[in-house]
Amino acid sequence: MAQVGAWVGAVITAPLRGFARLLDVPLRVWQRLAGQNGMAAFFLLPNMAIFGIFVLFPLGLNIAYSLTSGGALFLADRNFAGLGQYQRLLTCADYTNLLSCQEDQFWTALGNTALFVVVQVTALIVLATATALILNRELRARSFWRAVFFFPVLLSPVVVGLIWRWILDRNGVLNAGLVAVGLDPVNWLLDRNFAFAAAVGVTIWAHLGFFALILLAGLQAIPRDLYEAAEMDGTRPARVFWRITLPLLMPNMLVVIVLALIRAVQVFDEAFVLTGGGPGTATLFLTQYIYEVGFASLLKNPGLAAAASILMGGVLVVLTLLQLALGRRNERKAKLK
Amino acid sequence: MSAVGTFLTRRRGGDRWDWTDIVTFLWLGAGVFIMFGPALWLVLSSFKSPAQLSEFPPTLLPYEARTAVVEGYDKPLPLFVVTDDSGTRTLAEVRRVGTIAQMVDPENPATMERINIANRTPDRAVGFSWGNYLDPFLRFDFLKYTQNSIFVTGVATLITLLTNSMAAFALSKYDFRGRNTVVVLIIATLMIPLSVILVPLYSIVSGVGLINSLWGVILPTVATPTGVFLLRQYMLTIPDELLEAARMDHASEWQIYWRIVLPLTAPALAVLAIFSVVWRWNDFLWPLIVLSRQEVYTLQVGLNAYAGELNVQWHYLLAMTVITMIPVVLVFVFLQRFITAGIAGTGLK
Structure with a gap:
């Protein structure tokens, strides 16, 4: 394997190596002229140029866009609107009734996303912790079991969405299972609550292995002798968990929770392919709202999308x-140890 | 499977089954079923004909109706197993009128029998509808989508490795004014996922004329802050004495980067390459926005467009989903340990 890899690598990089040799002469001249700092600038240039053009500049531009109105794409053609877009997003006649909001879709998406974040992250962390604890036991073939839970992590969101759309289909295999045990079939993706639950469940399915893996690494870093000492003292397993495992896992756990929150706030791909935001707006999340307002709807409103x-x-x-x-x-903390 | 066997007989400590053993057993068993089951179901379903896909309840394996060439008939006739008063036998259907089918014995095509359709079931054997895989490539644009996906993935990964490693080299091996500013700037961009800058990014990509171009998909994704960090952390462990020795021998800075630092960074580059391939292959939202013409679709966008049609042609869609899954499954099978090591070590993804 490794040899084949090296060989393939050599073939792929052959033109690159030629290119590198060609670059050497002009770069020696540049090094003579500009010195070490000049070389540092040269090495940074490509990455920072792309960064600048496609990440930093858009960030500043985004603020400018959010202060303008109209349907034009380029900033120069747009009208200044002050905080109008934010006002439009956030204004409601009656804050107890979201339908009275100017942009009730935004509020729906906001509510859905908030609920999604709370439910999904909670369930995800609990399940990932349980999985990590189980994988941390003395298992034969642990790497196999770890791989089992990790498998969906690599799948593309579109593939994940389609796999589950097919399973949750009205005539899908899940309903066949329900009928087989004597229950009524359910129209999973056309029922508001079930569709939302499906979005939660499918995103957990897709990301569980990733979080379990980080938690497992944390568990494996806990010194074994702590457990041995606890066993010597005849400590009950539950007590070991609450007094040793959980406190020592906490630093990792917090990072994982925040990471899960960051991902959940941006939820889009899997849910979009699975439900398309529906039925109605039951699974409309913030990123999809931005996408719809800025790009997909007939009356595009880039300013509103930027503000959101x-x-x-x-x-x-x-x-x-x-x-x-x-x-x-x-x-x-790791260094102090 | 032997893993399952040894696993079954394992207990915690002595001979008694502990409740934690049972929980572990159930959890891992359910894990295999829930994690692999759906993908396996996708693969099995992708070989079914449209008629079979609309069956409820679905069969586990794909089947094909058996046919027979019968003397006196131009086309092959579908076979049925008939069970009635005169026993069980296999007959070929000539035509059907209402609930009555006119059938013949393939061995003895002269005598026509009239069979109530309630008394017969299609004669089927396990068979694969390879057309599900071939047609999208031959008749639709999936070959083009696949090429586009490969191009985007390959080129983006190469550029990522090159630019990220150059930046990481400068940030780890040079001491210059403003270095920390650059580092902070890159950290800051960690906070800005693409979904937050969609509108201005679209206008910029549009301004440079890259809408509906694969380069418009590639360029905004290649300057990954995570990549720069991964490589920088790794390069910091390369001793500076090595570089000094090369400078003594009149190596240029470019040579030092190219011939000393890069080869020594190979393990980290490999991890980044694997991640980059998976990221770029799986990208969806940005290509969805930039690519609106069919001929530049990537596989992910093409699949989504296909799934969004009014009459979803599931037999093609499922097969193409499998195709889209293949590279990632290969990465999973052969390179999984690099990825898991990368994630466990750096929290990358």
């Missing part, structure tokens, strides 16, 4: 800062 994405981005920035702070704290 900035509100969503604000939540994500807070969550990411939290994640980075937690990660740094864990690193410091």
